[in-house]
Amino acid sequence: MLDPTDAATRLASESVPPAPAAPDDAAPRLREIPYNYTSFSDREIVLRLLGQEGWRLVEELRGERRTGRSARMLYEVLGDVWVVERNPYLQDDLLDSGKRRRLLIEALQHRLGEIDRRRGPEHLDRDQRVVRLLALAREAVDRFADFFERTAKLRRDARRLLGRHTRADNIRFDAFARVSHVTDATDWRVEYPAVVLSPDDEAEIPALVRACVELGLTIIPRGGGTGYTGGAVPLTPYSAVINTEKLERLGAVERAPLPGVAEPVPTIFSGAGVVTKRVAEAAEREGLVFAVDPTSADSSCIGGNVAVNAGGKKAVLWGTALDNL
Numbered sequence: 254m255l256d257p258t259d260a261a262t263r264l265a266s267e268s269v270p271p272a273p274a275a276p277d278d279a280a281p282r283l284r285e286i287p288y289n290y291t292s293f294s295d296r297e298i299v300l301r302l303l304g305q306e307g308w309r310l311v312e313e314l315r316g317e318r319r320t321g322r323s324a325r326m327l328y329e330v331l332g333d334v335w336v337v338e339r340n341p342y343l344q345d346d347l348l349d350s351g352k353r354r355r356l357l358i359e360a361l362q363h364r365l366g367e368i369d370r371r372r373g374p375e376h377l378d379r380d381q382r383v384v385r386l387l388a389l390a391r392e393a394v395d396r397f398a399d400f401f402e403r404t405a406k407l408r409r410d411a412r413r414l415l416g417r418h419t420r421a422d423n424i425r426f427d428a429f430a431r432v433s434h435v436t437d438a439t440d441w442r443v444e445y446p447a448v449v450l451s452p453d454d455e456a457e458i459p460a461l462v463r464a465c466v467e468l469g470l471t472i473i474p475r476g477g478g479t480g481y482t483g484g485a486v487p488l489t490p491y492s493a494v495i496n497t498e499k500l501e502r503l504g505a506v507e508r509a510p511l512p513g514v515a516e517p518v519p520t521i522f523s524g525a526g527v528v529t530k531r532v533a534e535a536a537e538r539e540g541l542v543f544a545v546d547p548t549s550a551d552s553s554c555i556g557g558n559v560a561v562n563a564g565g566k567k568a569v570l571w572g573t574a575l576d577n578l
Contacts, residue, residue, distance in 0.1 A: 285324070285325075285328050286298055286299075286328045286331050286332045286335065287328065287329060287332040288332040288333070288335065288336040289332060289335060289336070291335075291339050291442075292442075293335075295328075296308060298331060298335050299311055299331065302331055302334060302335070302393045303331075303386075303389045303390065303393055304389065306385075306389065307386060307389045307390075310382050310385060310386040310389075311386065313382060314379070314382060314383065314386070317376075317379055322371065323367075323368045323371050323383075326364045326365075326367055326368050327364075327365075327368060327386070327390060329364060330361050330364050330365060330390060330394065331390075331393075333357065333360070333361060334361070334393060334394065334397045337357075337397070338397075340428075341428035341431045341432055341445050342428040342432075344401075344404070344428070345427065345428050347401060348401055348404065348405060354401055358394065358397075358398050361394045361397070362391075362394060365387055365390055365391055365394065368383070368387060369387055372384070404447070407447060407468065407491075408426050408448075410468060411424065411426075411447075411448055411464075411468055411470075412424060414464040414467060414468060415448075415450065415461060415464050415465075417460070417464075418457050418460035418461050418464060419450065419452050419453065419457045419461060420453065423450060423451045423452060423453065424448060424450060425448065425449040425450070425451065426447075426448055426449075430449040431445045431446055431447075431449060432445070433449075434446055434449050434475060434478070434485075434487075434494040434496070435486075435487065436478075436485075436486055437475070437478045437479065437480045437481075437482075437483065437484070437485040437486060438478065438479050438480055438481050438549075439480070439481055439482070439483045439486060441483055441486045442486075443486055443487065443488050444487045444488060444489055444490045444492070445487065445490060446473070446487045446490075446492045446493060446494045447470060447490060447491055447492060447493060448470070448493045448494075449493075449494045449496060450465075450493055450494070450495045450496065451496045451498070451499055452495065452497075452499065452500070453499055454499075454500070455500055455524065455525075458495065461495065462495075465493045465495075468493075469491060470491055470492055470493040471487070471488075471489050471491060471492040471493070472492070472493055472495060473485055473486075473487055473492055473493070473494045473495065474494075474495050474497060474525075474556065474560070475494050475495065475496050475497065475557075476496075476497050476498060476525060476526055476553065476554030476555075476556045476557040477498065477528070477549070477552045477553045477554045477557060479547075479549035479552050479553040479557065480553075480557055480560075480561055482561050484560060484561060485557075497524075497525040497526040497554065497556050498526040498554065499526055500524035500525045500526040500527075500556075501524050501526045501527045501528075502522070502523075502524040502527075503521070503522070503523055503524065503527050503531060503532070503535065504521055504522035504523070505521070505535075506519050506520070506521050506535060506536060506538075506539045506541065507519070507520055507521070508520070519536075519539065519541050521535060521536070523555045524555070524556075525554060525555060525556030525559075526554050526555075526556065527554060527555045528550075528551065528552065528553070528554060528555075529543075529545060529546070529547065529549070529550040529551075529553045529554065529555060529558055529563075530550045530551050532545075532555060533545075533546065533550060542567060542571065543567075543577075544564075544565075544567050544568055544570075544571035544572055544573070544574075544576070544577050545558050545563050545564065545565060545567070545568065545573065545574045545577065546565035546566060546567045546568075547563045547564070547565045548565070550565075558574040559574050559575065559578060561574075562574050562575045
């Protein structure tokens with residue numbers, strides 16, 4: 254006669270799936286760089302910090318790890334550099350504190366020194382690759398340290414040059430302004446801009462543009478930030494975003510003669526920062542139609558409509574932004 258307890262135990266054990274096999278320690282983890290909360294993979298980070306040669310060396314040495322301690326220390330260095338590069342709030346904190354900045358750089362250099370100390374001469378080829386990888390890592394740390402000096406100098410020069418043409422509070426280096434202008438509706442976050450400018454009047458813009466050119470900055474005009482073309486996304490950290498949202502002067506609908514047109518046509522003067530819907534409403538009050546009606550009409554700006562030649566369902570009948578400019 255079967256013991257019901259044994260039967261129940263056997264039945265329970267049969268209904269439980271076997272435990273998964275232990276992970277293979279030799280299999281490389283997909284993400285080993287710590288503090289990485291971005292969408293960048295380890296490969297992308299290594300390529301940005303150490304270049305193509307650095308990634309090739311990392312891949313070659315991956316299969317020759319013994320304890321993995323040196324690899325972890327290298328990834329800690331890359332992780333520390335990366336988290337600061339992708340966080341303007343940390344950058345501002347380190348720019349404000351020379352002591353904290355010095356301690357961080359010393360810690361990075363110490364880890365690389367420990368990797369160097371752990372090298373073994375018994376495998377000459379492997380040792381040479383480690384030496385080269387360390388050289389690339391030290392160059393990355395040097396660039397990281399230089400970034401703060403260059404940024405501090407750029408901000409001093411920018412305040413001096415740009416401050417001649419607009420109010421001081423229109424020149425923004427703070428982390429909030431830079432984070433707010435790192436992307437548009439595409440959500441592509443490539444590089445943070447160096448400075449965000451918010452001029453009060455169109456008359457300020459020519460001089461601001463000349464000053465940005467003198468500073469060596471790439472210039473990116475931006476309105477409501479609703480675009481899906483990536484036109485407002487900085488691709489270099491040495492860029493200046495000129496936010497045109499304050500340029501919101503809107504005239505009345507007037508009939509004006511235009512070249513090549515026999516009869517005067519309805520026109521309206523609009524600043525680059527005027528929200529699209531405001532122009533549509535002004536036209537509607539005069540019994541007219543403003544042809545440009547993107548989905549983002551409640552938040553997009555006329556400057557952006559012109560920049561991307563925006564359309565919408567009305568454009569089928571009356572043309573796009575450039576057709577009506």
